Amino acid sequence: MFQRLCEPREPVSFDFEGEMVTAEAGDTVAAALLAHGVGHNRRAVVSGDRRAPHCLIGACFECLVEIDGRPNRQACLTTVRAGMRVRRQDGPAKVKNGGGE
Amino acid sequence: MNMKASFDDSVELAIIGAGPAGLAAAITAGELGVKATVFDEGSGPGGQIYRAIEDTGNRPERLALLGEDYAKGGDQVQRFRASGCRYLPGHGVFDIAPDGGLGVNGPDGARWIAARRVIIAPGAMERPVPLPGWTLPGVMGAGAAQTLLKSSGLVPSTPVVLAGSGPLVVLIARQLLAAGARIAAVLDTTPRANFMNAAPLLPSAYVAGNDLRKGLRWLREVKRSGTAWHKGVSRIRIEGDEAVEAISFSAGGRSQRIACRLVLLHEGVIPNVQLSMAAGIEHDFDDTQWCWRPRADAFGRTGVEPILVAGDGAGIGGADLAADAGHLAALAVAADLGRLAAGDLETRSRPILARMRAGRRVRRFLDCLYRPHQEVLAPPDDETMVCRCEEVTAGELRRVAAMGCPGPNQAKAFTRCGMGPCQGRMCGLTAAAVLASAGGRSMAEVGHLRIRPPVKPITVGELAGLAGVGEPPAGAPPMPTGPKDEEDA
Numbered sequence: 001m002f003q004r005l006c007e008p009r010e011p012v013s014f015d016f017e018g019e020m021v022t023a024e025a026g027d028t029v030a031a032a033l034l035a036h037g038v039g040h041n042r043r044a045v046v047s048g049d050r051r052a053p054h055c056l057i058g059a060c061f062e063c064l065v066e067i068d069g070r071p072n073r074q075a076c077l078t079t080v081r082a083g084m085r086v087r088r089q090d091g092p093a094k095v096k097n098g099g100g101e
Numbered sequence: 102m103n104m105k106a107s108f109d110d111s112v113e114l115a116i117i118g119a120g121p122a123g124l125a126a127a128i129t130a131g132e133l134g135v136k137a138t139v140f141d142e143g144s145g146p147g148g149q150i151y152r153a154i155e156d157t158g159n160r161p162e163r164l165a166l167l168g169e170d171y172a173k174g175g176d177q178v179q180r181f182r183a184s185g186c187r188y189l190p191g192h193g194v195f196d197i198a199p200d201g202g203l204g205v206n207g208p209d210g211a212r213w214i215a216a217r218r219v220i221i222a223p224g225a226m227e228r229p230v231p232l233p234g235w236t237l238p239g240v241m242g243a244g245a246a247q248t249l250l251k252s253s254g255l256v257p258s259t260p261v262v263l264a265g266s267g268p269l270v271v272l273i274a275r276q277l278l279a280a281g282a283r284i285a286a287v288l289d290t291t292p293r294a295n296f297m298n299a300a301p302l303l304p305s306a307y308v309a310g311n312d313l314r315k316g317l318r319w320l321r322e323v324k325r326s327g328t329a330w331h332k333g334v335s336r337i338r339i340e341g342d343e344a345v346e347a348i349s350f351s352a353g354g355r356s357q358r359i360a361c362r363l364v365l366l367h368e369g370v371i372p373n374v375q376l377s378m379a380a381g382i383e384h385d386f387d388d389t390q391w392c393w394r395p396r397a398d399a400f401g402r403t404g405v406e407p408i409l410v411a412g413d414g415a416g417i418g419g420a421d422l423a424a425d426a427g428h429l430a431a432l433a434v435a436a437d438l439g440r441l442a443a444g445d446l447e448t449r450s451r452p453i454l455a456r457m458r459a460g461r462r463v464r465r466f467l468d469c470l471y472r473p474h475q476e477v478l479a480p481p482d483d484e485t486m487v488c489r490c491e492e493v494t495a496g497e498l499r500r501v502a503a504m505g506c507p508g509p510n511q512a513k514a515f516t517r518c519g520m521g522p523c524q525g526r527m528c529g530l531t532a533a534a535v536l537a538s539a540g541g542r543s544m545a546e547v548g549h550l551r552i553r554p555p556v557k558p559i560t561v562g563e564l565a566g567l568a569g570v571g572e573p574p575a576g577a578p579p580m581p582t583g584p585k586d587e588e589d590a
Contacts, residue, residue: 001239001363005162005254005280024253026144026156031253039344040238045521046492050343052238054489056245057149058142059226059373061490061522072522072558077193079144 002034014084023080030056030063030075033086041065041075042089064089108202108215109568112138114434115203115216116186117194117376120148121174121420122222122412124181125427131184133435138214140192140205146178148224149244150420153252154178163254166279170420171251177424196554197221197380201407204554204567211563218407218434221377221395222427225370225413228392228473229527230265231480234339235366236489243273243367250280257363260285262348264337265367267471268316273365274323285361287323288334288350290368292474299470306466309459312419313466331357335476339364368473372414375526378552380408386544389468390417391478392530393549399454400433401426409433417468422460425453479534487535488528490521495535502539509533509550522558525550 010025016033023032030053033041040050042064053063056076063075065086071093075086114130116123119141130137147154151174157163164172181188189207196204201216227242234240243263249255260283263274274287306313324330336351349358371392378384382403383396394416401409411430412423432450435441441449480487483496493516501515509525509532512518518532519525525532529550537547 001257001259002249002255003258005256026153027253031249031255034249035253035255044236044492045490049236050238051236051489052344053241054245055227055242055527056248057226059523059526060229064522070560077142 001037004035012080012082014080014082014086016086017088021086025080027080028056028076029065029067029073029078029080029084029086032080033065033075040088043091045092048091064093066093109212111215111217112136112187113217113438114138114431115140115201115214115219116222117141117197117203117219118148118222118224118412118414119143119146119181119188119190120222120224120412121150121177121423122224122414122427122430123148123220124177125424126220126222126411126431127186127188127427128177128180128184129428129431130434131186133431133440135431135435135438135440137184137186137431138216139186139188140194140203140207141188141190142193144190146181146188146190147174149248150174150224151178152248157251160254163251166276167251168276174420193557194376195557195559197376197408197556199381199405199408204559206557206559206563210566211559213568216407218409218437219380220401220409220411220427220430220434221380221414222410222412222423222430223373223376223414224423225417226373226526227366228368228371228477229531230366230368230477231485231487231495231528231531232337232339232366232477233482233485234341234345236486237339237341237345238343239341239345239362240339240364240366243269243365244370246365247273247276250276256280257282259283259362261363261365262286262288262359262361263365263367264288264290264334264348264350266291266473267367267369268467269370270367271316271319271323273367274328275319278323278326278328284328286329286331286359288337288348288352289330289332290334290337290474290477291332291471293333295470295472298472299466302462302466302469306463310463310466313463335474338482368477369471370413370417371530372416373526374414375524375552375556377403377408377410377414378549379554379556380405382408382410384549387416388544389465389472391473392417399429400450401430402433418457418460418464422457422464425457425460429453475538479531479538487531488516488518488521490523490527491517491519493518493528493532495531498532498535499539502536506536507540508536508547510548512536513550519550524552524556 008024054060067073113136116139154174192207203214227244331352340347347360377395384393401411409430411426436446485495
């Protein structure tokens with residue numbers, strides 16, 4: 001749905017659901033996923049419907065994902081780091097015993 | 102909830118936000134010897150309007166697309182960098198107390214900050230546009246698409262339908278076309294009656310406003326590009342199963358449908374009031390801009406003494422007015438702290454106030470012309486999702502209104518509307534409007550959701566790491582050992 005004006009000059013790679021995604025250094029996770037063609041990043045907590053980034057300035061919380069085991073991260077406010085592990089958040093965040101931190 | 106235990110750090114002036122108002126406040130504070138610390142959620146200075154401006158300096162292809170109004174932010178940011186302030190990007194403020202105490206969460210964890218004075222400069226967000234199908238993947242704010250262009254050089258690769266009203270629709274259409282995107286159609290929802298209401302304000306706005314003339318020139322450019330421009334659009338529905346497949350609407354008495362995968366919505370911007378509300382500042386409902394705004398004097402001073410407000414967060418005026426408001430707020434703080442004589446405050450503020458009066462004449466015209474249609478404010482279709490987080494529809498809100506539910510705080514308890522992670526940012530105004538129209542009352546009567554800290558989500562671990570949290574008060578007997586209680590959050 002989105003394409004880049006130019007190819008990344010400083011590529012950074014991270015893992016999304018087991019797949020390698022290449023972004024531009026400085027991209028937010030939300031922008032990187034949209035540029036990669038990821039259609040949805042979470043499922044709504046009641047209906048389970050697919051949701052995707054909506055406001056991209058940290059207001060709507062639609063872009064919530066799990067990053068390196070921590071749920072409820074705002075993908076639009078998080079800058080990509082090489083090697084980070086990003087997962088979709090399906091429904092409400094799970095509270096893990098001893099996890100999440 | 103008073104979450105504060107003890108302070109980790111104290112600052113003379115805390116500025117929240119590094120957009121036009123925050124940058125200007127820091128520049129003026131630095132010049133007058135007030136030690137400012139700037140907290141900003143973003144990763145670089147500039148706010149949303151000048152977002153990624155420092156990175157764009159070495160990306161001429163983006164700078165050319167975004168235009169001179171964006172480029173001029175570079176100058177502001179340079180002066181900000183030279184101002185001597187302490188600048189903390191990636192820091193969100195999750196709590197603010199009426200005494201100027203701040204809860205700040207950054208890459209190194211959460212801290213309590215004591216501030217002698219605070220300037221809240223949180224800027225604006227796009228007004229949520231609730232209509233059937235607006236939660237589908239493929240529906241975004243028009244400003245969101247602009248953000249992707251500014252910060253990552255992303256351009257829609259599929260034909261876009263741009264739906265809504267306001268000066269930003271024209272600007273974004275022009276930028277997208279320049280970036281090579283295809284616009285399937287612009288659906289202009291500006292109510293026809295607005296042209297009549299705004300017409301009397303046009304002469305004074307036209308004299309005062311270069312921006313207005315520029316906007317008209319852009320509008321002619323977009324229309325000349327051959328972009329389909331539908332006027333008087335209403336009854337928009339976005340269709341699709343798991344993502345956007347089409348948009349249908351009514352225009353000129355005729356129903357139409359356009360197949361598309363990306364819809365960008367825009368009905369103007371509204372102040373970010375979470376922090377000013379959490380601080381206990383009085384707010385008034387602005388019927389023309391159709392939003393809440395903190396009550397403040399010309400310098401941004403509020404009824405909560407150490408806290409001032411500046412920029413679009415105090416009422417929408419745009420980047421230039423926001424910068425002026427930031428300068429004024431910093432002048433008031435400097436005078437208050439004894440760094441500026443009363444006579445100098447008067448001399449320095451007079452030309453700024455005069456410039457702002459001219460700017461407001463243009464704004465009043467735009468506010469009147471682009472006042473959103475009633476169906477955008479209180480969606481008529483029962484199926485329309487109002488609270489995106491907890492999935493509460495307009496019909497559900499009307500049902501509790503009929504049961505006697507008087508306002509958004511009670512509706513929250515009945516339906517969970519406003520209880521999700523966005524904390525009512527996306528649904529607060531709409532929920533109140535649905536209840537107001539169901540009960541035949543005004544927005545001021547219905548009121549707004551009570552905003553409580555933390556205004557941004559914070560983990561229990563981050564809370565537990567704060568100074569004083571979990572430690573017994575002085576003189577208290579030692580706690581018995583056993584399973585540790587979690588913070589009473």
